[in-house]
Amino acid sequence: MAHAERHPLGATLALALVGLVFVPLLPGLLWAMGPSLSASVWQALLTDPQFAQALLATLVSSLFGTLLACLMAAGLATRLYPSPAWQRLQQRLPLLLSVPHAAFAVGLFFLIAPSGWLARATGYFLSWASPPEWVTVQDPYGLSLALALAFKESWFLLWVLAGVLGEQAVARQMAVARSLGYSAAQTWRLVLWPQVAPRLGWPVAAAFAYSLSVVDMALILGPGNPPTLAVLTWHWLSDPDARLQTQGGAASMVLLALFSVSAALAYSGWRAWVQRRAYPTGQRLPAVQRPWPWQAPVLGVGYAALGALVVWSVAQSWFFPALWPDAVTWDNWRYADAAPFWTTLWLALAVSLLCLPVVLIWLEWGPKQLNAVLYAPLILPALPLVAAQYAVLLHLRLDASLLALVWSHLLWVLPYMLLTLVGAYRAFDARLMTSARALGCSQLQACLRVKWPLLLRPLLLAWAVGFAVSVAQYLPTLFAGGGRFATVTTEAVALSAGGSRQVLAVQALLQVLLPLAAFALAFSLVRLRSRNRQGLR
Amino acid sequence: MLSIKNLTLRCGSQTLLEHLSLEIGPGEIVTLTGPSGCGKSTLLNWLLGHLDAAFQASGSAQLNGRSLDGLAIEARCIGILFQDDLLFAHLSVGQNLAFALPAAVKGAQRRQRVAQTLAEIGLEGFAERDPATLSGGQRARVSLMRALLAQPQALLLDEPFSRLDAALKVQFRSFVFEQIARLRIPTLLVTHDLADVPPGGRVFDISTWQPQHV
Numbered sequence: 229m230a231h232a233e234r235h236p237l238g239a240t241l242a243l244a245l246v247g248l249v250f251v252p253l254l255p256g257l258l259w260a261m262g263p264s265l266s267a268s269v270w271q272a273l274l275t276d277p278q279f280a281q282a283l284l285a286t287l288v289s290s291l292f293g294t295l296l297a298c299l300m301a302a303g304l305a306t307r308l309y310p311s312p313a314w315q316r317l318q319q320r321l322p323l324l325l326s327v328p329h330a331a332f333a334v335g336l337f338f339l340i341a342p343s344g345w346l347a348r349a350t351g352y353f354l355s356w357a358s359p360p361e362w363v364t365v366q367d368p369y370g371l372s373l374a375l376a377l378a379f380k381e382s383w384f385l386l387w388v389l390a391g392v393l394g395e396q397a398v399a400r401q402m403a404v405a406r407s408l409g410y411s412a413a414q415t416w417r418l419v420l421w422p423q424v425a426p427r428l429g430w431p432v433a434a435a436f437a438y439s440l441s442v443v444d445m446a447l448i449l450g451p452g453n454p455p456t457l458a459v460l461t462w463h464w465l466s467d468p469d470a471r472l473q474t475q476g477g478a479a480s481m482v483l484l485a486l487f488s489v490s491a492a493l494a495y496s497g498w499r500a501w502v503q504r505r506a507y508p509t510g511q512r513l514p515a516v517q518r519p520w521p522w523q524a525p526v527l528g529v530g531y532a533a534l535g536a537l538v539v540w541s542v543a544q545s546w547f548f549p550a551l552w553p554d555a556v557t558w559d560n561w562r563y564a565d566a567a568p569f570w571t572t573l574w575l576a577l578a579v580s581l582l583c584l585p586v587v588l589i590w591l592e593w594g595p596k597q598l599n600a601v602l603y604a605p606l607i608l609p610a611l612p613l614v615a616a617q618y619a620v621l622l623h624l625r626l627d628a629s630l631l632a633l634v635w636s637h638l639l640w641v642l643p644y645m646l647l648t649l650v651g652a653y654r655a656f657d658a659r660l661m662t663s664a665r666a667l668g669c670s671q672l673q674a675c676l677r678v679k680w681p682l683l684l685r686p687l688l689l690a691w692a693v694g695f696a697v698s699v700a701q702y703l704p705t706l707f708a709g710g711g712r713f714a715t716v717t718t719e720a721v722a723l724s725a726g727g728s729r730q731v732l733a734v735q736a737l738l739q740v741l742l743p744l745a746a747f748a749l750a751f752s753l754v755r756l757r758s759r760n761r762q763g764l765r
Numbered sequence: 766m767l768s769i770k771n772l773t774l775r776c777g778s779q780t781l782l783e784h785l786s787l788e789i790g791p792g793e794i795v796t797l798t799g800p801s802g803c804g805k806s807t808l809l810n811w812l813l814g815h816l817d818a819a820f821q822a823s824g825s826a827q828l829n830g831r832s833l834d835g836l837a838i839e840a841r842c843i844g845i846l847f848q849d850d851l852l853f854a855h856l857s858v859g860q861n862l863a864f865a866l867p868a869a870v871k872g873a874q875r876r877q878r879v880a881q882t883l884a885e886i887g888l889e890g891f892a893e894r895d896p897a898t899l900s901g902g903q904r905a906r907v908s909l910m911r912a913l914l915a916q917p918q919a920l921l922l923d924e925p926f927s928r929l930d931a932a933l934k935v936q937f938r939s940f941v942f943e944q945i946a947r948l949r950i951p952t953l954l955v956t957h958d959l960a961d962v963p964p965g966g967r968v969f970d971i972s973t974w975q976p977q978h979v
Contacts, residue, residue, distance in 0.1 A: 312818040400851050403815045406838035407845045408865045408915040418864070422855040507875070508860055510868040515837060 235671065238593025245586045246594065246602065249638045256616030259623065263470075264477030272471070273478045278454035281368070283482070286457035289370030289450065290439040291490070293377030297435060298428075300378065300526055301385035306416045307522055309393050310402060317523050318390045324383045324530040326743045328700040330720050333448040334736040335533025336376050337724065338540055340364045343548050345536055351549035359548050366452050373450040377442070379529050381435040388431045392424055411515035422505070425498070432494075433607045437487055441480075441609035444702035444717065448724045457483060458611060462703065465615050480612040487609055534740070540733035560730040565719070569738050572699055572715040576742065579637040580645070580694035587645045587690065591653045592675055599646070606643050610703055613639060618707040628710025636708030637698045645694040652686035684757055688750035696743035716742065766790055767812075767919045767951040772824030774807055781807060785824070785974040789919075789951035794942065796962045797955045799971030805955040808971075809921045812953070813845055814838040828919055828951075844917030846925040846941075850908035852896040858907055859883070859892030865914040882910050886940075902933040909941055913948065920945060922954040926961055938963075 263269070273279060308314040327335075339345050343359040351360070365372045392398065398420065405415040446456045454460060457479060464476030540546070541560055543553035590602075605613060617636050621627040656679060664674035680687065702717050714722075716739040723732040772785040781804035789795045797805055810816045812826060815838055826833040833841055852861050862879045870878055876892070883891050886906045896904060905925070912920065925941070926934045942963050945952050954961065962968050 315818070397849065397851065400847055400849070401853065403810075403813060403838060404845060404847070404851050404912075405853075405864075406815075407813060407841070407843060407917070408911070409839050409842075409867075411837070411839050419853055419855075423853070502855075505855075508856070508864040508866075510863065510866045510870065510875070512839070512868065515839065 235593050238589065238671075239595065242590045242592075242594035246590055246598075246642070249586075249635070249642055250601070252620045253613065253616045253639075255623075256618075256620035257612065259619035260615040261477045261481060261612065263474045264481065266474075269474045269478050273475050273482075276475070278460055279457075279479075282454045282457040282460045285368065285370040285373075285451050285455070286440065286483075287486070289373040289377065289446070289456060290436060290486075292371070293374035293439045294381065294432065294436045296374065296378035297381035297385055298432060300382040300522075301389060302421075304382075304386060304522055304526060305389050305393065306413065306421075309416075310399060310412075313523065314390075314393075317386070317527070320527055321383055321387050321390065322747070323744075324527065325387055326696055326740075326747055327380075327530065327534065328696070328717065328739050328743065329380055329442065330444040330448065330700070330702065330717050331537065331736040331739040332380055332530070332533055333376050333445040334720055334724055334732060335535075335537045336372075336379075336529070337365055337448055338536035338729070338733070339529075339532055340372065340375075345532070345551075348549045348551055352551055356549050365449050368451045370446070370450050370456055373442075373446055373456070374439075376445055376449050377435075377439045379526070381439065382526060383530065384435060385428065385431060388428060389424070392427055398424070409512045411513060413516060414513055418508070422502070429495075429498075430603075430607060433491055436490065437607050437609050440487055441483055441611045443611075444721045447721050458609075461611050465611070465618075466707070477615060480609070480615055483609045484612055537733050537737050537740070540729050541737050543730055543733075546729075560734050564731065564734045564738075568714045568716045568719040568735065569742075571713055572717070572738075572742060575633060575637065575705075575713070575715065576695045576698035576746075578634050579641050579698040580691050580746075582634065583638060583641050583645050583694050584687070584691055586642065587649055588675075588680060588687075590646065591649065592671075592679075599650070602643050602646055604643075605639050606647070610640075614703045614707050617704065621708055627708065628712050632708040632710075633705065633713055636704035637701050640701060640704070641694045641697045644697045645690045648690040648693045649683075649686055652683060656683060685754045688753055692743070692746040692750040695746040699739060699742045766827075766829060767953070768827045769812070770825045770827075772808070772811070772822065772826075774804055774811065775821045776807075776819055780976050781820075782971070782974045783976060787953075787969075789953060791951055792946055792949035794945060794952040794954055794963045794966045796966055796968045797953065797971055798957060798959060798962075798968060800957060803971050803975070805971055806923055809845070809923050809953065809955060812921060813843055814841055842916075842918040844912035844915060844920045846909055846912055846920070846922050848924045848927045850896075850901075850904040852904055852908055852911070854896060856896075857892065858888070858894045858896055858899065861896060861907060862911055862914055865911045867916060878914075882914065883907075886910055901929060902937060905929060905933075905937050906940065909944065913944060918950060920950055920952040922952060922956075924956050925954075926956070927958065 304317065305314075308317060337344070341347070342362045342364060344364075346364075347356075347360055347362065350356070401419055401423075402412070402415055405419045406412060410418065441458045441461075443458050443462050446459050450456045450459065455463075461476050461479040461483065464472045464479060467473060467476070539553065542556050542558065544555040544557040544559070546553040614636070617639065618627065621632045621636075626632045660678055660682070661671075661674050664678040665671065669677060699715070700717060701715075702721060705713060705715050705718055716735050720732060720735040720739055723735055766788065768786075768788040770786050773783045774781040774785075785808070787795065797808070799805055807816070807820055811820075811822050812833070814833070814836060816822060828842065833843075852858075853864065856864065859876070859879045862882055863875050866875055866878060879892055880889075883889055888903060888906070891899070891903075896907070899907065909925075922941070926938055929937055938961065954963075956962075959968075
């Protein structure tokens, strides 16, 4: 291993660049939350007529959603690994992962709403004349929101699991335990889960933090009046009334507290379970047949939601209870508002291309101990952070500017790109750098001519992930952009409040297509560049 | 007696091994040698019932007169030792051994058997230790004893000595051979190092069963 060198200039540059994204948040949090630290604000919050119900809906949707996501991912892994079905499942995940949350929520809405495909399929056979009076979406407890979160996050957790289970040591531990006479299911329970579960801690925390403060999905599928606490907080924070703004600050502290308390409880529950671990009794249980193919519904919902979006986007008229549109047309696409598409495109390009060199400089010269700080936006509820960003922008009189919009996205794009790249970057053979240095290159030259070109594949993947994360941003776009910039995400959420389903489907599909195009571009660039270089693939 | 009859292993259109037949008697150690990536480990995985879906196999295997074809790993009574010790990191050294003990050994007897086994391999009082705190040689011994405590009827060794340094290798090798001779179980050892072959044991080069073009 090459000895790490001190590079004061590189380290300073890395800290300065990342500092520009993170440091303003500190005074921002103070400005945004400071006024909320008074008893009267909290009294107003706790006695607000909407607060209790909103808190309940948030707790139900986030806890139930995260729990269900964990159960689905864990259940599938336990049943399918190791088998060819697990390999196939893994190959199908990337498409579903690249579908933004808001677009999936719209697709699910088209499936389970009282006039959705599910009701149409039922009504078609029972000859219903009008949509049933189901409360399948926007239910008061946020159950449909929980369901949407559960599916979306279960794909994410399955993807994390696929990475862990892809390691050779895991496959061999499975083989060893089974050769000692234990069935695959028992091996999962006694050997794999105790070792794999701790590694899922942070990803589950990220999924939970996301579901606590999600606003875009909650607006589409969540309860209306009162909404979830995250939506309520967002309403208050963006209210012109200063009193309501401080109340919003207090509510976002409640979200933060909910996260901390739940995470602490989950962690101590896990510790207690570990300590209670019994001495192995040697009891071997016979294997149970693997019955029903569970993976079908877990993935099928994703495909069906995408399918519903596609069909609605080309539908001319589609009355209940017809299963298919009466006529198909391209007009919805031809007359679609293209402005949000272009705004999203340049914004995501600017943000991801700005982040790429910053991430590289950070990984090469930045202090590694501080990586944890950079990941914080991934596991913290977004609302307090957005509020802090907004407070800073107001103080600098930069709100509603292009610069503000780009800057606000960096806080989430940067950590995701870092997370995508860090594994490959650490695994890079340090001897190649040493060889390059021995051939007379400076460290920068060695990076530019050897290391970074060799890391092309993970670099492009990180770029595409950054692009996709920027496309999906909702809250920062609204706050920092001051409502002046409509992206496909803000447009899809706004349209979901009512109006033409065809127009909504087109905007939601554009939201899906942008990240897909970025991933396709990244992979074709890798292929092009590595045509004559097998080692780069 | 472990016997393989007429095994052919393929990966897609490529034939790795063909017409392999082999019989291993009780207490015998048969060594298969050959360079890395020639199908040695794939053969062990097939015997273990752990063949990757990318490979296709035809042929049959029997252990003590019982057919192994189509049996799950856990029903085969075959132990395996890989080059990594693969001790379960969440369990103590003693619990790793207790994990392998048959359920017929009950209650306080389990801890007693574990303590006795640890003493036999020179690790007295190590039961509560974290496996990560053991040296490579100590871990290798625990790993072998774990495989043997489950009372396998045959043992597969997948280059189990290749990660150990020279002095340890010699020690651990003779330790393994002693244990196998004591238990009198058929053993198949694959290695690329001819020094691993036990004295007087039969050795086969894997190329015996490989098509000419490989």
